[in-house]
Amino acid sequence: MTAEPTSPLAGWTDRLAALAPALIVAERPYRSQLTVRVSDPDAVAAMGSALGVAFPPVPCTFSAGSGPFGDVEVLWLGPDEFLVVAPPGLQTEIEEVLRGALGSHRGSVVDTSAQRTTVVLEGPHVRDVLAHGCSVDLHPSSAPTGTCVQTLLARTGIVLQVTGADTFTVLVRSSFAEYLAAWLSDACVEYGVAS
Amino acid sequence: MQLIPCPWCGPREEAEFHYGGQAHVAYPEDPSALTDEEWAQYVFFRENPSGPFAERWSHSAGCRRWFNAVRDTRTHDLLAVYRAGEPMPEVTS
Structure with a gap:
């Protein structure tokens, strides 16, 4: 018998829900995450077709699509890192498939699912709240949907995806998640949330 | 807050970066043949110009890549950034 897993923000569900409607925050825990280091274009293409989602060719973007593993996103983290x-x-399963696609090319596929948890942020004030702790220009003209940046939010390393007009996805290290939730609660106070 | 233009990620605040000292310091081709003085020169001695200076920087909170930048040590202006392995561009300060 296996114990039920506890997500990093399990204790924050109610407090984060109370931030609505200024900010709608929801954790999406336990997602499968694999760090892929690969630079060979053939191997990148093979991995993309194995997942049904082409790897993002442009820095600071992500690609999304559906394939044999359901809805999959591939995030650009560095020139040879996804x-x-x-x-x-x-x-x-994905690790095995990607290792097969890598073949004899130089690279690595590592399961990092436990490293980060996912927080989905939406609402009319989402850019204002993020601007309290993030220096990246998130105006739609410079960060359109499809943007994916690694940066600092309130001094915490995050991966930030722009997934829609007023929708962002934040991947934060599990041990920093509660700190970030507390920071988000505080940053929302001036947008009409009871402190 | 100063913005540093990462050659991969674009302009980011300087808190995301780490400094790596003088760029283009080549590892000795035959380290065992160096005298103690030559080894000390390689390990410890660096240029200290008043003006443009080629330096290594790491975008440690972003793409985690090392790159080179030419910085004017008098004004802290970044005159050029270029990826590791690329030659130092001509700069006018």
Whole structure:
């Protein structure tokens, strides 16, 4: 018998829900995440077709699509580094498939699912709240939908995805998640949330 | 807050970066043949110009890549950034 897992923000569900409507915050825990290091263009293409989602060719973007593993996102983290994000519980299968696609090319596929948890932020004030602790220009003209940056939010390293007009996805290290939740609660106070 | 233009990620605040000292300090081709004085020169001695200076920087909170930048040590202006392995561009300060 396996114990039920506890997500990093399990204790914050109610407090984060109380930030609505200024900010709608929801954790999406346990997603499968794999860090892929690969630079060979053939291997990148093979991995993309194995997932059904082409790897993002442009820095600071992500690609999304559906394939044999359901809805999958591939995030650009560096010139030869990507993060594959898929629904929970698929990390072992995806790791095998990606290793097969890598073949004899130089690179690595590592399961990092436990490293980060996912927080989805939406609402009319989402850019204002993020601007309290993030120096990246998030105006739609410079950060359109599809943007994916690694940066600091309130001194915490995050991966920030722009997934819609007023929708952002934040991947934060599990041990920093509660700090970030507390910071978000505080940053929302001036937008009509009871402190 | 100063913005540093990462050659991969674009302008980011300087808190995301780490400094790596003088750029283009080549590792000795035959380290065992160096005298103690030559080794000390390689390990410890660096230029200290008043003006443009080629330096290594790491975008440690972003793409985590090392790159080179030419910075004017008098004004702290970044005159050019270029990826690791690329030659130092001509700069006018």
